[in-house]
Amino acid sequence: MLALALATLVWVLWQRLALLRAAAPSPRWDHLGERLRRLLVIGFGQSRQPRYRVAGIVHILIFGGFLVLSLRSMTLIGEAFSAGYADLGSGYAAVKDWTGVVVLGACAVAAWRRVVVRPARYHDRHARSSHTPEALLILALICSLMLADAAYEGSALVLEGKGGGWRMPLASLLAWVFGAVQQTGGAEQPLLGGIHLAAFWIHNAVLLFFLCLLPLGKHFHVLSALPNVFFSKLEPSGKLKPPSHLEADFDALEVVGVSKLEDLGWKELLDVYSCTDCGRCSDHCPAYAAGTALSPRMLSIKMREAAYAHYPLRGKVVPPEQRPALVGETIGTAELWACTTCGACEEACPVMIEYVDKVVDMRRHLVDDGRLPASLQKPLAALEKRGNPYGKMARKRGDWVDGLAAEASANGNRAVGSDRSEGGDPAPCGKGVRILAPGDTAEVLYFTDSCAAFDPRIQRTAVAFAEILLHCGADVGTLGKDEVDSGHEARRFGEEGLFLALREQNLLAMEQRKFSRIVTSDPHALNALRHDYGVELPVLHHSQWIAESVASGELNMQGIDDGRTYTYHDPCYLGRHNGEYQAPRQILAAIPGLRSVEMERCAGRSFCCGGGSLSLFNEPECERRMGEIRLDMAAAAGAQVVVTACPFCLINLEDAIKTSGRDEHMEVVDLAELVAQSLAPQSAAMESESA
Amino acid sequence: MNIIVCIKRVADTSEAEIVIQRGGQGLEEEDFAWGINEWDNFAVEAAVQLKEQHGGVVTAMTLGGEDDEEVLRRALAMGCDEAVHLCDEAFAGADAWGIAKALAAAVRGRSYDLLLCGAVSGDAGGGQVGGFLAGLLDLPLVALATCLEVGSGNGGTGGVARVRHEVESGLERVVEVDLPAVVTVQTGINEPRYVSIRGIRKVAGAEVQVLDGAALGLQAAELGSAGARVRLEELFLPPRGEGAEVLEGSDEEIVQRLVEMLHQRGGL
Structure with a gap:
């Protein structure tokens, strides 16, 4: 059974890797130290999980349980070959038993959230099917692993006439149940022996089934997420992937951009395999919030579905010309043009999936093919002719x-x-x-x-x-x-x-x-x-x-005390993409009397205003403009003035003030304007001096 | 389905200050950006789309100076197969009839089913060349097409085109026309594809056939200003008419003044 299961797993993985082998290169073997650090902090340390408090903690507990219990799972398999193999001493037995309790509890919370709480992000507006059944199946499998192990241990305790006590609460509980059943029902020793043996085999069977199930659905991430974190992009998020890693001369390229799965780098396909369908990316995506066609999560899901369909486990690879076009059919062009490249999705992803590079690469293909939103043609022609x-x-x-x-x-x-x-x-x-x-x-x-x-x-x-x-x-x-x-x-x-x-x-x-x-x-x-x-x-x-x-004391700012409350809006390309969150806040803090508050979505979680430069010419169909949603957030924080540090944030938010009828009670200013205003009396004095 | 599409390079005068050359014979061109005439861009797209549906060869043709080759390259990048550049210093100063005559000379002897032109050009705005071409070549003409399909009809021998086109009073009508024919194309007939910088560079080495007046078999007296029967006397900005007023000042002042005036004169 073991050999069969492992062979199946290896075979499935090998089939899954076929696409990665056919993919474009991704140079991700550099800076191994930094990669290792990320693996430890973001991978094993789960540092991006607690951003969603409850879900994050639940995940950390289950993941921790996985690490502790993987040893147990392996030794239990070993037990089948050599009796006593699974006995790692009473210390580990206690730890793993308590871990079982914690994991069961975490699974209960997770199931509760799936069935009762049902956070909005679990179901994507653009999804065709729900992944809740899969999630519940996995939770059930995890619980049955815990319970099977406990039954195995509990029946052993009864058979040996020992008690686990508080050191082994789960096993003891089941031992107590078995004991009670034995006494009242008059069951005999052999039945208990049967339970013991059955629990052992159930545990091993479920485990091997689980392993083989992983690469078939969203739980592939159990295997692929850690490598995905290890191979994640180390460059700043604002640095785009070049059109080709192999040919530096753009004009010499035969093909530009991504038009089929194989044009993606292998790491980008590993991304797709690693998506846990958690929905954090789309939950943070301003284009999704605005009701556009884009949901970053669906980019991954749809690409994964295409990957599974075109690189089937059995049968031949479907040649590209027989598939629906990746760009235009599998992924709609409206989705691609709705992205502002703000990077909120990447910042939110717990397993470091990259989206912006993929979107841009698919746009490169569309542009090369002449398929561009009509409204962008004039500004692009003007860029060429007039700069x-x-x-x-x-x-x-x-x-x-x-x-x-x-x-x-x-x-x-x-x-x-x-x-x-x-x-x-x-x-x-x-x-x-x-x-x-x-x-x-x-x-x-x-x-x-x-x-x-x-x-x-x-x-x-x-x-x-x-x-x-x-x-x-x-x-x-x-x-x-x-x-x-x-x-x-x-x-x-x-x-x-x-x-x-x-x-x-x-x-x-x-x-x-x-x-x-x-x-x-x-x-x-x-x-x-x-x-x-x-x-x-x-x-x-x-x-x-x-x-x-x-x-350095070069600027002495007078106070601004107009009774209004200010809030700072982080521009995506200053904050997320270039890591500058502090300087603007230091400036605000240095203006005497200025009262400022933070919006809930601030710093790394900032919400894009609608995008820069050419984005102003490209307004995707949406339910509400991103700028208006952002103003709601500022208003919710109690601010009347939004301070920003980007010309396009200023334009988008000023437009949103007009379109949402807030002219009377909200204002947007650039940081420079605010500072210049607070310098005004002094510079007026200087001018009169020099005059 | 072979198509010849005639295109022109014109100046984009938007945002530029219009300054008339001394002598009133032309504009100061320093600030102009140049590119394909907007209507012609739709004509090229229409030609390429027809080729994609029915196969065949699309030839782009222009008459103009050396710089005008730019629009031919662009047409090649959009999917045209061949480019012909009618280039001769003697062409300078040609009127629409002269341009049409040169084009007709270049078209004769080629195999084609459809001759497409932009309905009008953004600079001179005469809208004459397509009509002249049809006359010179003795072909049927449909002007201001807003939809164009080709197929085998019940009529003539060489197939037909169904063309929707604009007529007076805001009406449109659909006609069937025997091929070969001349069709002039209105904007909005399609969504012209984008031409990337890379697309242009890829056709940088493509051959452009250059023909001068002699190669077209035209006499010097027929060419350019020598052969022009419509001659420019003077170019000028229209004088300010009676009652016209130009508001000056900052944007706010202008808007305020305008609103006042509209109120005063019953516009609001």
Whole structure:
């Protein structure tokens, strides 16, 4: 029986691995130390479980029980071959008996939750079938393992005439039951012996059945989750997977993106096998909350179903041309275009499944195939022709600085570092920023990106930041008309070729100028410069700049005491993707009198506003806009002002204020605006001094 | 099912400041972004979709300077099989009749079932070339198509096309037309596919057939401005008419003033 079961398990696993062997490469054998650390902390330590308190603790208890009892399970099998093999001493016997009690309790809670509590995340809006029966079957199997072992031990106690006492509560309980039955029913010794033997065989049979069942459903994760954590992506989540791990030259690629299962890397398929269907990803997904077609969990489930169907345990692999298209049929295009790449799903996943790379890879295929939402065609064409998605003239990119310069010269002000006025024309400069011509030097480069350069509302945040820079006496320049869009969103929408062209132009413009640091007020640009461009100089977000300046005492902020309550909304590409949660909060804390509260979904669990840049041109069909849902959360926290640090969060949330009729009682501001406002009296004083 | 689709590269003047060259013969083009005429983009997509359904060869054709090759490459990236570039300095200054004559000369002798054009171009906006082509080639014409299907009909020998097209008074009608025929395409007839940067690069090496006036068998006197019977006298921005007023100031001021005016004059 053992040989048969193990052979079955190995055979099933081998069949399951067939797809992984046919898959694209995933280079995941580096940094073994860090991988081991993750395995211990996230895998064995279950560190991501307690985010959902009850479910997390229940899981930890069952998982812990698994670890303790796996030894028992193995020795019980050994017992079949050699009597006494399972006897590991009274110490272990007590530990494993108590573990049985705990696991039974945890299973009872889990079953209660499945049947009675039924949290919303257990059933996905887009799911065709419920996985509750499978979950209950597994719970039943676990319980029968516990009970069979206890019956085995309990009957032994009675037979040997011993008591387990408090050291073995479960076994003792059953021993007591057996004893009572024996006395009242007059049952005889052989019956008890039969129970003992039956319990032994039931335990072993259930165990082997369980093992063979694992790779057939969602409980594959029992085997695959630990390797999945070990091989998880070590790079920052904001760093995208390249179109190919084998060929660095994008133009030389035969195929771009993922159009069939085999185009995915083996690790990405291991992801799919490891999905526990727990629903945490979709529970955190803003697109799911907004009622779009997307549910990240279903991406995994549907891919797994396709994998099982096309790589069947018996029979031949179904060739790709005979399958429904992975992209477009199995996974709908509406699902793929609804993703904002915010990364909330990945942050929530207890077994480190990656979603963003898969979504982008499937979008790459769609773009290569010419299938793109019609509303995105114009902005992408404008990015190509004019370097910004709005179709504005490239030469006007620096105009906002010229505007400031005109204002400044009217006030008799000059930005620091604008010393080119000797001879020649003075460089246009406004507040703390000037436009750098090729060959110019500044200490810091302000990478504005398209939104701050062209959107009138966001220009105001750029102006506010320029004011702060002036205050700090910083020597800051921009690339002016030589800057083009960072291409961050173009890349994430799958247009890799366009991204590469934009990157080349920006890198050339940067090469022509000298500076030692880069600052940007757009987290998407920050992420692009850090992770897509591979710029070696330090790249700061304006919140980090301001926080530094506050800490060093360069910025003395007056109090803001308007009786309103503020809350900080974490932009996805600043927080989750670049790990900066503290700087903005430090700034808020440094403004005297400012009252701030946290939303329930804050920091790593922040809820995306609707997405950046090109996302503004791509509004997926939904029940409610993400921005409106986010405002509900701010209102629930008791805030009237939402402070953010990303131009697109500002735009999306301001729109949501209008569409939800909150004009009167809510406001959104950029961190830079808030800080500039709190500096206002002082800078006015300075201006009057200099005048 | 062989299709020839005639396309044009035009300037995208949106967001650009319109500045007329001294002499009033053209626009300052510095700020323009160039690309395929919007209507022609729909015509190319229609041609490629028909090819995908029925097989055959799609040839994209344009008349213009060296830079205009860009739109042919784009058409190839969308799925056209061949590209023909009518390129000759002598073509400069041609009127719609001259353009149609050159195109007709290039089309003659080719095998085709359908000749597609955009209904109109975004720059000159004459909407004449398709009609002239039909006349020059003695082919039936259906203009402003909003739906296009081909099949074997009961009529002529070479198959037919069923075309839905716009007619006056906001009406549409469906007609059956014998092939070969000229059909001019209205926007919205389909959803043109996206052309990625990579898609363009992949066809960078594809051959584009270049034909000059001589190769087309046209006389110098027929070409370009020499042969043009419609000549540009002057280009100008329309003068401000009586009662027209341009509001100036910040956006807020303009909006406020506009609302006031609408109130005053009974617009609201």
